[in-house]
Amino acid sequence: MGRLAGKKVVLLGERDGVPGPAMEACLKNSGADIVFSVTECFV
Amino acid sequence: MKVAVKGTSYCLNHTPELAFHYGNTPYVERKTKGDSEFLRELASHLQSYARAASYAPNLAYIGAMGLDELEKYPQPWLENLAAEPARYGRFGEIMPEDEFLGLMDISDVFDIIWLEENFSAAVAEKLRKNPVIPETLLGRLEKGHALQEIEREVSEKDALPLYFESKVVGCSRKGHEIDECLEAYVLLENVACKAGGVLALLHLLRNTGLKPEEIDFVIECSEEAAGDMNQRGGGNFAKAVAEIAGCVNASGCDVRGFCAGPVNAVIAAGSQVAAGARKNCVVLAGGAIPKLFMNSRDHVKKGLPALEDCLGNFAILLGEEDGVSPVIRLDALGKHSVGAGASPQAITSALVWEPLQKLGLGFNDVDKYAAELQNPEITLPAGAGDVPAANFKMIGALAVMKGQLEKSQIPEFVRQKGIPGFVHTQGHIPSGVPFVGHACEWIKAGTIRRALIIGKGSLFLARMTNLSDGASFFIEPAEAVKSTQAVSREDIKRLLLEVLSEVASSLKAE
Numbered sequence: 001m002g003r004l005a006g007k008k009v010v011l012l013g014e015r016d017g018v019p020g021p022a023m024e025a026c027l028k029n030s031g032a033d034i035v036f037s038v039t040e041c042f043v
Numbered sequence: 044m045k046v047a048v049k050g051t052s053y054c055l056n057h058t059p060e061l062a063f064h065y066g067n068t069p070y071v072e073r074k075t076k077g078d079s080e081f082l083r084e085l086a087s088h089l090q091s092y093a094r095a096a097s098y099a100p101n102l103a104y105i106g107a108m109g110l111d112e113l114e115k116y117p118q119p120w121l122e123n124l125a126a127e128p129a130r131y132g133r134f135g136e137i138m139p140e141d142e143f144l145g146l147m148d149i150s151d152v153f154d155i156i157w158l159e160e161n162f163s164a165a166v167a168e169k170l171r172k173n174p175v176i177p178e179t180l181l182g183r184l185e186k187g188h189a190l191q192e193i194e195r196e197v198s199e200k201d202a203l204p205l206y207f208e209s210k211v212v213g214c215s216r217k218g219h220e221i222d223e224c225l226e227a228y229v230l231l232e233n234v235a236c237k238a239g240g241v242l243a244l245l246h247l248l249r250n251t252g253l254k255p256e257e258i259d260f261v262i263e264c265s266e267e268a269a270g271d272m273n274q275r276g277g278g279n280f281a282k283a284v285a286e287i288a289g290c291v292n293a294s295g296c297d298v299r300g301f302c303a304g305p306v307n308a309v310i311a312a313g314s315q316v317a318a319g320a321r322k323n324c325v326v327l328a329g330g331a332i333p334k335l336f337m338n339s340r341d342h343v344k345k346g347l348p349a350l351e352d353c354l355g356n357f358a359i360l361l362g363e364e365d366g367v368s369p370v371i372r373l374d375a376l377g378k379h380s381v382g383a384g385a386s387p388q389a390i391t392s393a394l395v396w397e398p399l400q401k402l403g404l405g406f407n408d409v410d411k412y413a414a415e416l417q418n419p420e421i422t423l424p425a426g427a428g429d430v431p432a433a434n435f436k437m438i439g440a441l442a443v444m445k446g447q448l449e450k451s452q453i454p455e456f457v458r459q460k461g462i463p464g465f466v467h468t469q470g471h472i473p474s475g476v477p478f479v480g481h482a483c484e485w486i487k488a489g490t491i492r493r494a495l496i497i498g499k500g501s502l503f504l505a506r507m508t509n510l511s512d513g514a515s516f517f518i519e520p521a522e523a524v525k526s527t528q529a530v531s532r533e534d535i536k537r538l539l540l541e542v543l544s545e546v547a548s549s550l551k552a553e
Contacts, residue, residue, distance in 0.1 A: 015501050021385035041501035042427040043417045
């Protein structure tokens with residue numbers, strides 16, 4: 001549990017950078033409440 | 044398990060007025076805000092044909108400039124235009140907008156596109172000079188309609204006006220009274236995509252010397268959906284394109300996967316050829332009108348020309364190995380599987396490391412990698428970064444993780460193994476395949492021995508899955524494949540005979 005524990009988190013991923021599911025995986029044990037996660041393509 | 048790349052073609056259709064009216068960004072702006080300040084400003088950022096045909100990345104796309112030349116070319120490219128515009132290159136052409144509207148009419152079999160009569164006559168004369176358009180196709184160009192008829196179709200029947208030099212010169216009509224899948228905008232998008240595919244196929248036939256009737260199968264891999272309200276994406280573009288180009292012995296189907304579509308389509312077509320099911324298979328795609336001027340808001344803000352003014356098309360002919368044409372290895376394909384994971388290293392591993400391992404190769408055994416090839420002069424001002432460079436860095440980083448490269452060597456790895464982004468932001472078009480033409484030339488010349496073509500598609504945009512997709516394939520020289528084949532057959536047979544002969548001799552001696 002880190003400093004994101006209990007915090008609401010919005011994840012905006014990018015296909016050629018870091019996608020949303022990858023960030024979700026990183027935050028899995030952080031205790032953060034992921035309220036929205038999406039991956040977009042800007043090209 | 045190999046298939047030969049017998050030829051390629053690459054064309055652009057310079058369509059700033061289609062972009063201004065029907066590119067998704069200005070189209071939605073006009074629909075939601077009317078005549079906004081952005082739209083008024085955008086009108087003064089349109090580029091002329093001469094500028095587009097003198098722009099170095101566009102010249103590289105059609106093969107009027109080598110990629111090595113582009114790499115050395117002074118930047119910014121948009122401030123260092125070529126001395127002379129070039130319409131034609133080794134791979135294809137940059138077709139001006141009026142002629143492309145004519146080609147759209149030629150490609151239309153449902154009277155969707157109407158052209159004004161004087162405009163149609165003028166376009167006919169211009170198209171007659173095009174070396175890839177035969178008289179039979181010119182005969183398909185309509186005589187045209189009176190301007191009043193077109194205006195009535197627009198004002199009373201929901202047709203969309205088509206413009207050239209800011210004047211109405213035609214319209215795109217709807218295909219059904221109430222079907223949203225056949226409304227004028229959808230059909231405009233689809234006919235433009237089809238016409239782009241036709242142009243690429245005509246250039247491919249010219250580049251390869253093949254007759255239209257020698258084509259067996261066409262796989263189309265754009266990002267458009269042809270269908271009606273009962274089957275929105277029923278299809279298909281492939282056979283429709285083949286019909287216009289006179290490929291009477293061909294059939295075809297469409298393959299979709301956003302930007303991963305073209306690489307998956309090449310694999311699908313190549314597998315048919317390698318299996319002996321079909322002889323000459325073409326993979327092709329036309330461009331996407333909605334993607335035109337996608338980043339124009341940022342280009343206007345930064346005082347740049349609206350660079351996304353070209354539809355992109357390509358076609359690749361795949362056939363049996365001939366000992367000359369470079370080959371695609373079907374025994375070492377990259378695949379981003381469902382369970383592979385979404386992290387950048389997981390994706391790169393699936394598309395680069397795993398196919399390398401299948402051949403017992405390392406990262407340095409590939410001379411050039413081609414992933415997303417968007418032109419950075421388009422994407423950087425919009426905050427989307429230098430996409431090709433980001434992909435090459437990720438491959439370099441993975442090589443470091445696998446212990447095949449020092450971290451300090453990444454910049455040199457990117458410089459040596461990468462290529463400059465030179466392709467329009469046309470969705471499926473930039474994803475790896477624009478390098479196939481240049482790669483084949485370099486492989487034939489002995490400049491490189493192996494390239495990896497990578498396609499990555501944003502499946503999540505369709506809201507059916509959170510996953511993205513990816514696929515990749517190697518291209519190698521024909522000679523190398525021949526010698527590998529000899530090892531697997533003749534050499535082994537000879538070796539066995541030698542061993543048996545030795546055994547026989549030793550038995551005799553005993």
